[in-house]
Amino acid sequence: MLRDGAMQGKTIIVTGGGTGLGKSISRYLVQLGANVTICSRRQAVIDETAHELMNEPGRPVGAGQVLAIACDVRNPAEIEHVISQTIEKFGRIDGLLNNSAGNFISPTERLSYKAFDTIVDIVLRGTYYFTLAVGKYWIENKIPGTVLNISTTYATTGSGYVVPSAVAKGGALIMTKSLAAEWGKYGIRLNAIAPGPFPTKGAWDRLFPEPLASMMDPTSRIPLKRVGEHGELANLAAYLLSDYSGYITGETITIDGGEVLAAGEFSHLEQVSSEQWDMIEQTIKQANRASKKEGQG
Numbered sequence: 001m002l003r004d005g006a007m008q009g010k011t012i013i014v015t016g017g018g019t020g021l022g023k024s025i026s027r028y029l030v031q032l033g034a035n036v037t038i039c040s041r042r043q044a045v046i047d048e049t050a051h052e053l054m055n056e057p058g059r060p061v062g063a064g065q066v067l068a069i070a071c072d073v074r075n076p077a078e079i080e081h082v083i084s085q086t087i088e089k090f091g092r093i094d095g096l097l098n099n100s101a102g103n104f105i106s107p108t109e110r111l112s113y114k115a116f117d118t119i120v121d122i123v124l125r126g127t128y129y130f131t132l133a134v135g136k137y138w139i140e141n142k143i144p145g146t147v148l149n150i151s152t153t154y155a156t157t158g159s160g161y162v163v164p165s166a167v168a169k170g171g172a173l174i175m176t177k178s179l180a181a182e183w184g185k186y187g188i189r190l191n192a193i194a195p196g197p198f199p200t201k202g203a204w205d206r207l208f209p210e211p212l213a214s215m216m217d218p219t220s221r222i223p224l225k226r227v228g229e230h231g232e233l234a235n236l237a238a239y240l241l242s243d244y245s246g247y248i249t250g251e252t253i254t255i256d257g258g259e260v261l262a263a264g265e266f267s268h269l270e271q272v273s274s275e276q277w278d279m280i281e282q283t284i285k286q287a288n289r290a291s292k293k294e295g296q297g
């Protein structure tokens with residue numbers, strides 16, 4: 001979507017950049033010329049991704065560099081290390097993509113206290129810690145920065161069976177809006193993306209394991225009748241991290257093929273046939289005529 005070199009000179013930190021959506025977004029940012037630091041808990045995974053992104057066939061001239069640094073986003077000291085290493089290697093930081101997450105599907109009454117804490121600590125606390133650390137650096141150094149948080153649509157609707165994730169993503173969304181209001185004066189923007197289903201191994205292993213996978217089709221409630229493509233999300237993320245979105249802050253953009261609209265009372269009537277609609281129309285018109293007659297009598 002963006003022109004070649006649109007992110008040249010920018011340095012972006014992507015948490016959870018070694019896999020799934022974080023990897024796809026990092027790939028696109030690098031293609032657009034950004035230097036990207038990817039971080040997550042597993043050094044071997046991020047090293048492999050960094051190597052892949054630096055050696056892609058057709059890598060454009062002017063593509064960015066990739067740095068891989070292990071970091072658990074629950075640990076402020078490790079976050080500080082990522083920040084200092086990034087500045088040492090690339091000179092500055094312009095953007096932060098909070099993409100790391102933990103999640104699994106489970107009836108809430110089966111969860112231990114630790115299960116809840118594990119998810120909330122990664123998703124909410126980790127997002128807050130990283131944003132605070134990078135935000136302090138931007139404010140101290142008078143650098144206008146941008147934060148993009150990967151949320152979910154159920155951060156606003158709520159959802160059963162993923163309650164710790166919904167609670168944590170909801171909290172992170174309110175943080176996005178609150179800090180957008182507070183840090184606008186420093187030229188710092190914060191936005192969020194709420195994706196619907198985009199197939200990744202991390203999400204599918206934990207949200208659609210068998211026998212659930214055979215019982216439910218994630219596309220069935222989506223008006224566009226398909227899951228998302230990683231390139232579609234990467235386009236939106238790159239735009240929101242770029243200067244082209246310079247007047248957008250505190251916003252959440254949903255990219256879900258219309259899935260959240262399925263909550264509309266009558267949005268599920270595709271199974272009604274044309275003949276049935278003829279019958280329904282006649283029934284309604286008959287009722288209209290009857291009520292008019294009653295009015296005349």
Ligand SMILES: CCCCC/C=C/C(=O)SCCNC(=O)CCNC(=O)[C@H](O)C(C)(C)COP(=O)(O)OP(=O)(O)OC[C@H]1O[C@@H](n2cnc3c(N)ncnc32)[C@H](O)[C@@H]1OP(=O)(O)O
Pocket residue numbers: 101102103104105106110111112113114115116118119152165195196197198202203206207218
């Ligand atoms: C498709 C439409 C919308 C989708 C929205 C998607 C949102 C997403 O976030 S998808 C991203 C999914 N990716 C990941 O989750 C990647 C990272 N995840 C993990 O590493 C693990 O899944 C983790 C989050 C559980 C963390 O692993 P670890 O730190 O090793 O923690 P433990 O394995 O020790 O578990 C901690 C605690 O949680 C309990 N637990 C784990 N899984 C389950 C489960 N399926 N059901 C119930 N409880 C579970 C585990 O038992 C531990 O608790 P205690 O037993 O009390 O010690």
Ligand SMILES: NC(=O)C1=CN([C@@H]2O[C@H](COP(=O)(O)OP(=O)(O)OC[C@H]3O[C@@H](n4cnc5c(N)ncnc54)[C@H](OP(=O)(O)O)[C@@H]3O)[C@@H](O)[C@H]2O)C=CC1
Pocket residue numbers: 015016017018019020021022039040041042045071072073074098099100101102103122126150151152153194195196197198199200201202203
């Ligand atoms: N796929 C989908 O359909 C949707 C995904 N999302 C969101 O998109 C984002 C990416 O998810 P997706 O790509 O699907 O799944 P992945 O499992 O591939 O990505 C999650 C990433 O988070 C990292 N991570 C987990 N725990 C920590 C931690 N404590 N510290 C640092 N990094 C950590 C993982 O790396 P490691 O294990 O090495 O630490 C992994 O790279 C998440 O925020 C998710 O909530 C939202 C809606 C839909």
